[in-house]
Amino acid sequence: MAHHPIYFYDLDAPYGEFGNFYPAPIQLDGLTWSTTEQYFQAQKFVSHKKQYRHILELATPREAFDYARTHDSLKRSDWNDVKDDIMFKACLAKFQQHPKLKEILLSTGHRTLVEHTENDSYWADGGNGTGKNQLGITLMKIFYTKMKIFLTSIAFIVIALLSSSSSLAKTEIPRCIQKMMDGFNTTPRSSPYIRIDSYLYNGKITYYASSSCCDRFNPLFDGECKQICAPSGGFIGRGDGKCADFHESATQLENIWAVPRS
Template sequence: MNAAAPDEPIYFYSKTMPFWGLSNFSPLEIEVEGEFWPTVEHFFQAQKFNDREVRERIRRAPTPKEARAPGQSRSFAIRSDWDTVREDVMLKALRLKFLVPKARDMLFSTGTRTLIESSPFDYFWACGQDGTGQNRLGQLLMPVRKELAA
């Protein structure tokens, strides 16, 4: 997929990048407790809310971008413990996503390279425009890769 040196980081974010499949927007359905979610983004955004109607609206959103909108708008009350549980929610979704053989194979193809979500807009889940972001998505993907390889 990527001919870069084995110690160079892998950046992912948009459809035009070789490892776009690592993105939460990539079209890979996950099943969580009997419910199917079109993408990790759909599932993750819905978990911000206790309101079942809001969660269902997000689950049925036609695109990941539309699923993200309610979670970013603050039009609905976000659960009070969200900052505490959001990484656990993401980790759960990633573990489920990468159980799918096609996704797991792509994740394994990254070897032991550092994974960096390169969204210029996100300084928590990604590296942000200037590279100073926390890259929490990449930081969670690497142990998932290790777990699945074990």
């Protein structure tokens, strides 16, 4: 189905461009890096010029990966604190500097991106879905928060534009979510919900229906409109135990629908 996850890993497979071994040179920190992998691995050795420069000059990303692993004892002490930001920086440069790759990322719509391999349980899904999929999450964050793929607006500015389903044509939204919005648009003043926003929660794209009053349930849906949980109490921080961490851990992506407050 259209909103099933996109899995990537092998360079010669669909969406292989999303991997860090893909040959897409980037300009960062005044230097040209053959791949995002080489930039990423070099940042482990910012205090060791010899190792840093050696990785820059290596011929392949695999060599960079192996070299960094064999010199792990020299790795910067704060690596676990900074590695996510470094990966974000490298991947952002890749998609900003290569228009064709940006188009491929744009084409993924609201689908969840997953690096699928048993070789990595941090950056990938571990092969069985138990991994953190941090690279996939990084790409989804770039898609939404930096590239401004869709028109993210304050709800009350775009109410008029959202009064018909045709106004949403540029945003790829799960069909069932679209149907839900169309139903709310017929009787907006009496609707129990005033807006629907997309969020990144537990590594997946989800849809949060905010209620018009703080004491209502605010359900969280997946791309098939299956209710995942209901973080109670809107944005005042209460939870029902099923996803009580939602407001603390989820990343808001965009407002996709809203009606005026009565």
